[in-house]
Amino acid sequence: MTRANSRIVGVGRYLPEHVVTNQDLTRVMDTTDEWIQQRTGIRERRYIAEDTGAADLGVVAAREALDRAGLRADQMDLVLFATLSPDYDFPASACVLSRLFGLKRTPAFDVKNQCSGFLYGLAIADKFIKTGRARHVLLVGGEIHSTGIDLTTRGRDVAVIFGDGAAAAVLTAEPDAKRGVLSTHLHSEGRYAEKLWLEAAASRSRPRLSQEMLEGAKPRIFPHMEGKYVFKHALTRFPEVILEALSANGFSVKDLDLLIPHQANLRISQMVAMGLELREEQMFNNIDRYGNTTACSIPLALYEAIEQGRVEAGALICLAAFGAGFTWAAALMRW
Amino acid sequence: MGHCLPERRVDNQELAEKLGVAAAEIEKRSGVRSRFFAADGQGPSDLARAAAGIALSEAGIGATDIDFLIFATMTPDVTFPGSGCYLQEKLGCRTIGALDLRAQCAGFLFALEVADQFLRAGAYRRVLIAAGDVHSSGLDFSPRGAAATPLFGDGAVVAVLDAEGDGLVGSVIHTDASRFEDFWCELPSSRRRPTRFLPQDLALGKHYPSLDAAAVWREGVQHMRAAVEEVLTKSAVRPDDVRQFFFQHVYRDAALAVAEDLGVGARATVGGLDEGHIASASLPLALCRARQNGDVGAGDLVCLATAGSGANWGAALVRL
Numbered sequence: 001m002t003r004a005n006s007r008i009v010g011v012g013r014y015l016p017e018h019v020v021t022n023q024d025l026t027r028v029m030d031t032t033d034e035w036i037q038q039r040t041g042i043r044e045r046r047y048i049a050e051d052t053g054a055a056d057l058g059v060v061a062a063r064e065a066l067d068r069a070g071l072r073a074d075q076m077d078l079v080l081f082a083t084l085s086p087d088y089d090f091p092a093s094a095c096v097l098s099r100l101f102g103l104k105r106t107p108a109f110d111v112k113n114q115c116s117g118f119l120y121g122l123a124i125a126d127k128f129i130k131t132g133r134a135r136h137v138l139l140v141g142g143e144i145h146s147t148g149i150d151l152t153t154r155g156r157d158v159a160v161i162f163g164d165g166a167a168a169a170v171l172t173a174e175p176d177a178k179r180g181v182l183s184t185h186l187h188s189e190g191r192y193a194e195k196l197w198l199e200a201a202a203s204r205s206r207p208r209l210s211q212e213m214l215e216g217a218k219p220r221i222f223p224h225m226e227g228k229y230v231f232k233h234a235l236t237r238f239p240e241v242i243l244e245a246l247s248a249n250g251f252s253v254k255d256l257d258l259l260i261p262h263q264a265n266l267r268i269s270q271m272v273a274m275g276l277e278l279r280e281e282q283m284f285n286n287i288d289r290y291g292n293t294t295a296c297s298i299p300l301a302l303y304e305a306i307e308q309g310r311v312e313a314g315a316l317i318c319l320a321a322f323g324a325g326f327t328w329a330a331a332l333m334r335w
Numbered sequence: 336m337g338h339c340l341p342e343r344r345v346d347n348q349e350l351a352e353k354l355g356v357a358a359a360e361i362e363k364r365s366g367v368r369s370r371f372f373a374a375d376g377q378g379p380s381d382l383a384r385a386a387a388g389i390a391l392s393e394a395g396i397g398a399t400d401i402d403f404l405i406f407a408t409m410t411p412d413v414t415f416p417g418s419g420c421y422l423q424e425k426l427g428c429r430t431i432g433a434l435d436l437r438a439q440c441a442g443f444l445f446a447l448e449v450a451d452q453f454l455r456a457g458a459y460r461r462v463l464i465a466a467g468d469v470h471s472s473g474l475d476f477s478p479r480g481a482a483a484t485p486l487f488g489d490g491a492v493v494a495v496l497d498a499e500g501d502g503l504v505g506s507v508i509h510t511d512a513s514r515f516e517d518f519w520c521e522l523p524s525s526r527r528r529p530t531r532f533l534p535q536d537l538a539l540g541k542h543y544p545s546l547d548a549a550a551v552w553r554e555g556v557q558h559m560r561a562a563v564e565e566v567l568t569k570s571a572v573r574p575d576d577v578r579q580f581f582f583q584h585v586y587r588d589a590a591l592a593v594a595e596d597l598g599v600g601a602r603a604t605v606g607g608l609d610e611g612h613i614a615s616a617s618l619p620l621a622l623c624r625a626r627q628n629g630d631v632g633a634g635d636l637v638c639l640a641t642a643g644s645g646a647n648w649g650a651a652l653v654r655l
Contacts, residue, residue, distance in 0.1 A: 048526075048528065050528065051526050051527055051528055052526055053524075053525065053526030054525060054526070056526070079510070084414075084415045085525035086437070086525060087524060087525060087526050088519060088520065088521050088522075088524050088526075089519075089520035089521065089522060089523060089524070089542065090409045090437070090439055090519060090520050090544075090644055091437075091439050091512065091515050091518075091519055091644045091645045091647070092437045092438065092439065092645070094437075094510070095510055095512035095515050095645045095646075095647070096512060096515065098510050098511075098512045099512040099513055099515060103510070103511070103512075104511045104513065105509045105510070105511060106509070106510060107445065107448075107508040107509055107510050107647070107649075108510040108512070108645075108647070109436055109437055109438035109445050109510075109647065110436070110437035110438075111434065111435070111436065111437075112411070112415065112417045112435035112436070112437055113416075113417060113433075113434060113435055114415055114416055114417075120432065120434050123432070123453075123458075124434070124449055124452070126456075127449075127452035127453050127455075127456040127458060128452050130452070130456040131451075131452050131455045131456050133448070133452055143525075144525040144526060145525075146528075147525050147526070147527060147528055147529065147530055147531045148523075148525060148530070148531050184458070186403070186431070186432025186433075186434070187430045187431065187432055188404075188419065188420050188423045188430060188431065188432060188433035189420075189423065189424070189430045190416070190419075190420035190421045190422070190423040190424030190425070190433070191424045193413075193416050193420050193421055193424065196416075197413060197414075197415060197416060198413065198414040198415050199413045199414065200413070200414065201414055201473070201523055201532075201542070202378070202412060202413040202414065202472075203378055203379060203410035203411060203412060203468075203469040203470075203472050203473060204373075204376055204377060204378030204379075204381070204412045204413070204469065204472070205375065205376070205472060206373075206374075206375040206471070206472045207472050207473065208410075208472040208473045209473075209523075209532065209537065209542055210537070211534060211537060214532065214533070214534045214537075215534060221523070221530075221531070221532060223415075324415055324416045325416040325417070325420040325433070326416075326420070327416065327420065327432075327433065329432070
């Protein structure tokens, strides 16, 4: 049944203009630029400056991706939106984005897989194209974290990490079996679900939102993370899934032209690179300017890698993610 | 397939006092006689776990035989991670992919399409679809909720699919969000500064579902009818070839109207009378029960159609 590979033919991005430096954060919480940089590698991130949704950022990123692909939104057969911070409780941000494009029939849904969301979406897009069910797919990763983090000293361990942004990719059918997405690999391990999570609103609690959840010493409407757990598992799962993707296609680390990891924490990326014995030019990092933008980080990094001329035709590219769930994933592509 | 409804049944009499409407009036307006409410601490993944036990046992396989899991829900256990991750752990699956898919009421049909592509592309051999929602923890039990609250119930359904055969004969899924505020829940909203949800929002009620009944009814009928016609045409199947039709809509009357419009009323199942609208789980629940009762069986061609929030809608032709 396999008829074609899928291939990314256009990428786009949109970041809010408002830059928030580590120094800016020291005005609302007890932290320092040095502490943040040392632990995360982040220097600044973007926050929305007025009410703006993930879909509002996503539509600008998607327009650029479509322009670069030479395609229109109404030529898409499927619209996917990866986010953990949807515009509304429901419907999905994919629906909100569809309206911004004026689409009337194209199926649209959200992928809620946190930091691995873009790669879960990429796997879906790839399979729809492989079976011939879709010819063109729009995949957006977009997040507004700044309205859902605890910007006080109490929340600093998590709050300093995240930033807002959106990036998009257009995938299309590629007849050359040696080009495009070669394989995708998806994983999860729910026993660590509450090592990095955001509880409320929680449908399992009656009611799912209450005064007690919103206030109190440890509000349950903000994300919480046990950093050491996440760090330790990331250092296992990142290399594991990267090697899984390479070996599934008969490649080894030395064949890899560029690894684009989810930008979770510069220290994680550096240790992964060291463990895999990657040369500096095999690894892409841009967390210093955007922080962790979860589902947006991989397409945003891919966009910048392309801009910097680090992704040439024929290059072997690995995208890899690890994050809340835990979920982790990889995709191997021949550009 | 397997399903799980929570133990606690809530009839209209119980709601009547809180909502300030007579029980008979609730049934007349909502088309629902009773529904089930989950217990405190019970999320969609807990209901799906029970449903999965039944489905896996019927399929004669274990949780470790599943290659991929899709969880369709609009009311996840917690904000993140998704209910799929919880289910992966509760079932004891391998560290397989656990996709959380959000397409509201049409979630099962969207998940079915996604599962079908992974299976047909040869990526996986066995995929588990869980469709489950716990609405009752997010409903307005004051007179303000009189119209919307009685419509909803809790439950989960699990379907196990394998790569053999061609079970999904045809499928269409669509989205038209031109009027998404007709059936939505605004808060928490990540687009709102400085914070998605504030203590004072609790009193305002924007964290409860809101429906424009007339518009949702009208669009639902149009969408379901068109989707059924489209999937039949696309698959070159005549209505007479379909053993049983299953329609689901938040307003039962809309689903009944579609069955009449299409002239298949005698072969149509419309769920919800004693379960309310469980969004993603309602449509597969009706199919699951029909299989259990022997109303439909192996080899039968069935047609499923639903429309809901988004608006997302679709129809599928399934060979059992």
